[in-house]
Amino acid sequence: MWIYEKKLQYPVRVSTCNPTLAKYLVEQYGGADGELSAALRYLNQRYSIPDKVIGLLTDIGTEEFAHLEMIATMIYKLTKDATPEMMKAAGLGDHYAIHDNALYYENSSGVPWTASYIQAKGDPIADLYEDIAAEEKARATYQWIINLSDDPDLNDGLRFLREREIIHSQRFLEAVEILKDEQGKKKFF
């Protein structure tokens, strides 16, 4: 069960009317290493992972939905008032033809989200290594979007999200340490 808090994890502010940024941001919405992929990957893998690390996958998977909501808010703010002309100029003419200004789970090239972006191998080490790789890829994607963006307020939110990827990667690394630990040798806190 989940409990919903009707607020964002971190305030989202967008200071420039720049629908082109929405086109880049949608990579983190419905792209291979985006927040939807992350949430669904972890919340699915947790059923077949040793019980010591189920809670971690639940926590991080849940937080990824909070990130998804922040990304959605950014995209929404950047496109809600965009005219068809502005959408076209931002490279979102084909998006507009299908969706008007609605959000959709696709990557920045307009390719719809697919479950083949995520994996569940049933092998705990394989799954956790995929998760670590996914976090590092999401971290890199945030860097490239920050490089493309000249909106300081938007970048502030993206910087927060990138920092969370670093923490998630750290926790998955620790999960590997827990699972590979020889019985009783390590102390936990």
Place this chain on the structure above:
Amino acid sequence: MFTLYKTWHPIASPFDPCKPIVEKTFSTPPNLYIGFQPPNLPQFSPQEALRAGTLWKAFYDPYYNPFEKAKGGIPR
């Protein structure tokens, strides 16, 4: 000196069509170095932590657009 960014130098040919980038930088965030988190690491205050995205100072590694040096970016 410890740094969270590393640099390397791609091979540049005199016949490269574009102006070569002589030095490339990549991020090596703190999670690559710390291993299992040791106890009693220094913390941010709760208010600071909410902004930083982490409670732990050792894991804080903010990224700025390197093409905007004036705003704190690491030059490329």
